[in-house]
Amino acid sequence: MFSTELFxxxxxxxxxxGVLYALMALGITFIxxxxxxxxxxxxxxxxxxxxxxxxLVAYWLGPDLWYLAVPIAAAGVFVLGLALEPILIKPMFxxxxxxxxxxxxxxxxxxxxxxxNLAIGLAGPNQYSPGSxxxxxxxxxxxVAGASLAASLCALLAVALFYLILxxxxxxxxxxxxxxxxxxxxxxxxxxxxxxxxxxxxGVALAGIAGALLAPVFLVYPANGVVTTVKGFxxxxxxxxxxxxGALIAGVLLGVVESLGAAFVSAPYQNxxxxxxxxxxxLLRPTGLFGERGRQx
Amino acid sequence: MNPSKIAIGLIALAGAALPLASVRADDxxxxxxxxxxxQPGDAAAGQLIRRGAELAIEYINTEMGGINGKKAELVVxxxxxxxxxxxxxxxxxxxxxxxxxxxxxxxxxxxxxxxxVANEIGVPTIATQASAADITAKHFDIAFRTHAIDPIRVxxxxxxxxxxxxxxxxxxxxxxxxxxxxxxxxxKQNDAGxxxxxxxxxxxxxxxxxxxxxxxxxxxxxxxxxxxxGVGAPLDLMIDQAATIGLLxxxxxxxxxxxxxxxxxxxxxxxxxxxIYFIVYYSPKEExxxxxxxxxxxxxxxxxESPIYSNLNGFGDVAILAQAANxxxxxxxxxxxxxxxxxxxxxxxAAPVTFPRADGVYWHNWSPPILIVQYTKPNQxxxxxELIVQHVGAAH
Numbered sequence: 001m002f003s004t005e006l007f008x009x010x011x012x013x014x015x016x017x018g019v020l021y022a023l024m025a026l027g028i029t030f031i032x033x034x035x036x037x038x039x040x041x042x043x044x045x046x047x048x049x050x051x052x053x054x055x056l057v058a059y060w061l062g063p064d065l066w067y068l069a070v071p072i073a074a075a076g077v078f079v080l081g082l083a084l085e086p087i088l089i090k091p092m093f094x095x096x097x098x099x100x101x102x103x104x105x106x107x108x109x110x111x112x113x114x115x116x117n118l119a120i121g122l123a124g125p126n127q128y129s130p131g132s133x134x135x136x137x138x139x140x141x142x143x144v145a146g147a148s149l150a151a152s153l154c155a156l157l158a159v160a161l162f163y164l165i166l167x168x169x170x171x172x173x174x175x176x177x178x179x180x181x182x183x184x185x186x187x188x189x190x191x192x193x194x195x196x197x198x199x200x201x202x203g204v205a206l207a208g209i210a211g212a213l214l215a216p217v218f219l220v221y222p223a224n225g226v227v228t229t230v231k232g233f234x235x236x237x238x239x240x241x242x243x244x245x246g247a248l249i250a251g252v253l254l255g256v257v258e259s260l261g262a263a264f265v266s267a268p269y270q271n272x273x274x275x276x277x278x279x280x281x282x283l284l285r286p287t288g289l290f291g292e293r294g295r296q297x
Numbered sequence: 298m299n300p301s302k303i304a305i306g307l308i309a310l311a312g313a314a315l316p317l318a319s320v321r322a323d324d325x326x327x328x329x330x331x332x333x334x335x336q337p338g339d340a341a342a343g344q345l346i347r348r349g350a351e352l353a354i355e356y357i358n359t360e361m362g363g364i365n366g367k368k369a370e371l372v373v374x375x376x377x378x379x380x381x382x383x384x385x386x387x388x389x390x391x392x393x394x395x396x397x398x399x400x401x402x403x404x405x406x407x408x409x410x411x412x413x414v415a416n417e418i419g420v421p422t423i424a425t426q427a428s429a430a431d432i433t434a435k436h437f438d439i440a441f442r443t444h445a446i447d448p449i450r451v452x453x454x455x456x457x458x459x460x461x462x463x464x465x466x467x468x469x470x471x472x473x474x475x476x477x478x479x480x481x482x483x484x485k486q487n488d489a490g491x492x493x494x495x496x497x498x499x500x501x502x503x504x505x506x507x508x509x510x511x512x513x514x515x516x517x518x519x520x521x522x523x524x525x526x527g528v529g530a531p532l533d534l535m536i537d538q539a540a541t542i543g544l545l546x547x548x549x550x551x552x553x554x555x556x557x558x559x560x561x562x563x564x565x566x567x568x569x570x571x572x573i574y575f576i577v578y579y580s581p582k583e584e585x586x587x588x589x590x591x592x593x594x595x596x597x598x599x600x601x602e603s604p605i606y607s608n609l610n611g612f613g614d615v616a617i618l619a620q621a622a623n624x625x626x627x628x629x630x631x632x633x634x635x636x637x638x639x640x641x642x643x644x645x646x647a648a649p650v651t652f653p654r655a656d657g658v659y660w661h662n663w664s665p666p667i668l669i670v671q672y673t674k675p676n677q678x679x680x681x682x683e684l685i686v687q688h689v690g691a692a693h
Contacts, residue, residue, distance in 0.1 A: 006517050009542075013509045117335070125340025126561045127530055136541060142513075145541040217537075218506045219530055219565070223336030227506050262510040268472045268500035270510070 002264060009142040010263040011256060016144065016152040018255020020210055023155045024228045025235035025247040026162065027206035033179040033242045034199035035089060037104035042207045042232060043225025044115035045077050049208030050215040050224055051123060052076045057130035057215075064133055066147075070154065070212045077208025081201035084111070089200060090193055119222035132216040151213035158209050159248060162202075166244070175199060179242065207232075234274050238281045240291020250289060253277070325370040326363070326628055328354070328618050329396035329420075330611075331386050331411070333403055337504055338378020339529035341559060342403050342607055346425055347373060349604065349611030350401060352595050356588065356612070357619045364397075364622045371615070372396055376407045378503075378529075383407035384414050391420040397628045398423060398621070400614040404528070405429030406474040415439045419630040421637060423614045426554075426607060429478040430658040438634055441652050441661045443614055443644065445578065448658055451482040453576070453667040453688035454524065454551065455492060460686060461549075463521035465495045469511060469535060470526035471503040479526050479553060503531060508538050516544045526553045533565050540569040549574060557672065558605050558679040571675045574685065578606045578665040579646070581680035585609075588616060589645035605679075606665075613644035637661070 024042060031039050052073035053066075061069050088107050092100050134146025166172035177185040178195050186192050210228065218224060235254055239246030254274050261273035281288060330350045332343035350371055357369040372394045374386035383404070390396045399415070400423040402408040408427040415422050416437045424432050424442040428450060433440050458466065468483060470476030480498050487494045497518045499511050512535070515523060523544065525535050532552060539545040552575035556562065563570055579585075585593070592612045596604040604612075618633070624640045625632035638661070641649040652661040666689045670682035 003517065006513055009513050010510050013507070013513070017507050017509075120335050120340070125334060125336075125344050127341070127533055127565060129565050131567070136543075143541060143543050145537075148541070219533060219537075221336060221530060222340075224506075224530075226336070227504055259507070259510045262501075263514055267511045267514070268502060270505055270507075271502055 014256035014259030018252035021231040022251025023210040024232035027203040031203035040108040041112035043229030045204035045207040046211035046225035049211030050220045053212035053215040073212040078201045078205035081204035085197045085200040128220040147216040240288025243290035246290030327396040329390035329399035330401040332401040333378040334375040345607035346611035349608035353612040353615035380410035387411040398618040402427045433660045434658045467497040467520040472500040609645040617642045
């Protein structure tokens, strides 16, 4: 049954969740831009971010200082990414491999299984929540959990900060150079392997931030990154691989389409609407809404 | 380092980190336990059932003298709550581990899929906490159950609804065999019993995390009662998100199974849990059997908490399989099936369990009573929850 109030509520809900999905997509697309590989284990870094947030809030900082826990959790995931990249990813570039993409797929899927099962073994099967003392807020006609609103706003802040660093800092310039031409950047004296490591760390840290922000909203458990990973990949297809504005806009679009579809068409097919959008974009604009055709020598 | 070696090493580590089956020993009789130990299954429930089952093995070996003179051994497989994984796990248990029976089933969709294969292989299954009618309705010789079935559960729901005078009911159900089964049974019994209820039926994918759009629809419907038919994480997400949009606490919510008895419940819902209605499967005032009293002491000593229904039934089902093998004086699956059908077995309740070849969905079924209780204040122990309805099904 249609009502303007229900429509507005659903729209707002979709926008908010879309911003958070976009953060995941940003991590995936950023890693791809620099390292030229898809990290299939992004959901597990989201999961690690959520567990770190829970531990920091539940055992040290308390729910009132959740905003301090988020950057600490993100830093933890960043450091983990920095540590894993030289072991797992770098060897693919050090040697001249014919099937580098396939190796990347196998390695990151194996990492996905390892991290998820380690989480089950170490943390157990129960769901946790760091809790939130933020009050419910009215966004127009929609009551929104304070934690959800804070998560969406912090996600936007993270995206803005990330964009700023990419555009204004030397590291950002170097990263963009590597994304444009790896060999060209290397010729100019940029240590591309070091940048790969940093880019991987930043990419997974973005997923970790999403996990930390969503911990009080979507709970903390070993498989909580699965759905957001799928959404992340849908978004990069819709928005265009390698496009930051594309990731944000596509994230919001996906969130809105899924929410409106679930509310006004049929709820059990909520995830299907996103895939239908993916198919539509692939048919009409295969490179994504903001993607560009690549050129390779 | 060679990338292929890295990949192989990671895969090996990933496999090693997976939940393992118990270490085998020669000269033992094996009992299979198939439970969800990882998502998307309700892994918390799987762990609780497993705890009870492990203590049952200890009971069998120390108090019962083993099975046919041999030590009992538990072989555990993770179903992940997915039918295809469950079927593969059952095949391994039945054909490689040569278990005498497989129990522990929690997810109806897994149990239904496994029973199709079990009907060919012949090793019996006992559903520990899976309630869809089809598990036993197909009258497979190998299918047994010691849990409330959907028709009885829905009878309890309707008794509760009638008592409260509710008319508009929202059924928010995951699109699994469990969720769809309960929804269809509600529609059927509402029509047959002429309850005159106005039912809103909303389904959602078990893996969904954002349930707000559905709950907004529920709120717009203005129901007298919301029945939360999610299992595991979706159940908790629904409570949280319903509270956020103001659906709770103004609209009562009934949880379709006993998840709120777990200690975790109050950690997740410190404020929103008060007022929730939920199912439990035995009254705290009910007299438990001597083996249940053994379990209670052992469980308390090991885990520093009292056992709940999942532990009790997991314990009971493993003990039943051991008793069946002793009664049959054999580990042959056909002999075990015959013993299960004809014998009387001790479990955690004072009354013995039997598995008659009854009509319809009551085939090979023993059902505990269903109680609907309500938490009336935060951090309340489930034993102190207010009793609203105590329902005993027709076949009990």
